[in-house]
Amino acid sequence: MKKLNISLFVIFFTIIFLLVFFIFSLFDFDDKKENVVVSDQISNQKNNSTIDIDSNFSYPKLSSVGGNYLSEIKDLHDSLKMENSNNELVSADEFHFLEPDTNINLKKIDDTPKLVIIIDDVSFKYQVRQIHKLNLPITMSFFPPDKRHPNTAKFAKKEKMYMVHFPLEAINFHHEEIDTLHVGDSFQKIKKRVDFILEQFPNLKFTNNHTGSKFTSNYRSMKNLITILQSKGVLFVDSVTTAKTVVPILAKELNFVYLRRDIFIDNELKVNKILKQLKKAIKLAKKRGYAIVIGHPHKATLKALSQIKPYLTGIKLVYINELYDSLK
Numbered sequence: 255m256k257k258l259n260i261s262l263f264v265i266f267f268t269i270i271f272l273l274v275f276f277i278f279s280l281f282d283f284d285d286k287k288e289n290v291v292v293s294d295q296i297s298n299q300k301n302n303s304t305i306d307i308d309s310n311f312s313y314p315k316l317s318s319v320g321g322n323y324l325s326e327i328k329d330l331h332d333s334l335k336m337e338n339s340n341n342e343l344v345s346a347d348e349f350h351f352l353e354p355d356t357n358i359n360l361k362k363i364d365d366t367p368k369l370v371i372i373i374d375d376v377s378f379k380y381q382v383r384q385i386h387k388l389n390l391p392i393t394m395s396f397f398p399p400d401k402r403h404p405n406t407a408k409f410a411k412k413e414k415m416y417m418v419h420f421p422l423e424a425i426n427f428h429h430e431e432i433d434t435l436h437v438g439d440s441f442q443k444i445k446k447r448v449d450f451i452l453e454q455f456p457n458l459k460f461t462n463n464h465t466g467s468k469f470t471s472n473y474r475s476m477k478n479l480i481t482i483l484q485s486k487g488v489l490f491v492d493s494v495t496t497a498k499t500v501v502p503i504l505a506k507e508l509n510f511v512y513l514r515r516d517i518f519i520d521n522e523l524k525v526n527k528i529l530k531q532l533k534k535a536i537k538l539a540k541k542r543g544y545a546i547v548i549g550h551p552h553k554a555t556l557k558a559l560s561q562i563k564p565y566l567t568g569i570k571l572v573y574i575n576e577l578y579d580s581l582k
């Protein structure tokens with residue numbers, strides 16, 4: 255009996271030891287931990303994914319575009335669907351590329367066509383590291399820090415140029431960021447949020463919307479936000495997640511340079527499709543003088559970007575501030 259007790263005791267402690275060892279192995283390295291969290295979010299795609307892939311989203315009429323969408327793209331998709339009163343098919347091409355507004359009140363720009371690549375939704379150190387590895391002037395847009403991605407301001411501090419990815423209300427998005435601003439939020443509430451962001455990112459000069467199809471189409475809400483940002487010297491760059499965005503109207507009214515996303519590059523998470531979008535953007539830049547694209551820190555996007563150099567002949571890849579300085 256005593257022997258049996260000792261055996262059970264040994265087995266019990268061996269199991270406990272193995273369990274503790276397993277748990278510690280998960281928390282071994284900072285980066286590894288982040289990877290575990292993110293890959294879990296990608297694989298089951300049901301919890302509050304901080305990289306915003308929503309597997310539940312499907313729009314059968316556009317099935318050719320692919321099954322998985324990233325936040326802004328899903329948001330644009332939803333708003334187009336809603337705005338399309340006849341419920342007609344929105345062609346994949348329209349969806350990829352809402353025609354950029356060429357009647358922008360821009361001053362003269364210098365001769366070299368410029369391309370700005372913004373990577374949205376940047377949250378973790380390994381993403382920053384992967385983007386650095388590309389060795390390209392890519393403008394990262396960081397989420398404001400919260401418990402899901404607490405170190406974004408720390409990462410931004412080391413960047414020459416960066417943006418803050420401002421979470422704004424979508425028409426229909428279930429994995430909302432913490433402290434997303436909503437239509438109807440008071441001027442004071444919006445100001446408090448901007449103040450928090452500026453405490454975290456004191457050198458901030460540019461911000462763009464994360465989702466925001468509902469918020470950016472609301473005149474009153476956007477006027478409050480942009481007025482506050484303007485008073486702090488921060489320029490709002492429109493991700494254009496809705497065709498009804500009021501930002502161009504406000505740009506005229508409040509007299510600021512309207513910068514907007516021209517092309518989402520990773521509607522389809524395939525390297526060749528992403529390169530195709532980038533080539534489209536380069537073509538636009540050569541025609542108009544500049545183009546602004548948005549992508550996300552997805553593996554396929556980063557891989558496509560690692561292959562972009564041969565296409566950049568006659569094009570200058572620049573950070574958002576360099577483009578702004580050449581336009582104002």
Ligand SMILES: [Zn+2]
Pocket residue numbers: 306325326374375419463464465
């Ligand atoms: Zn986003």
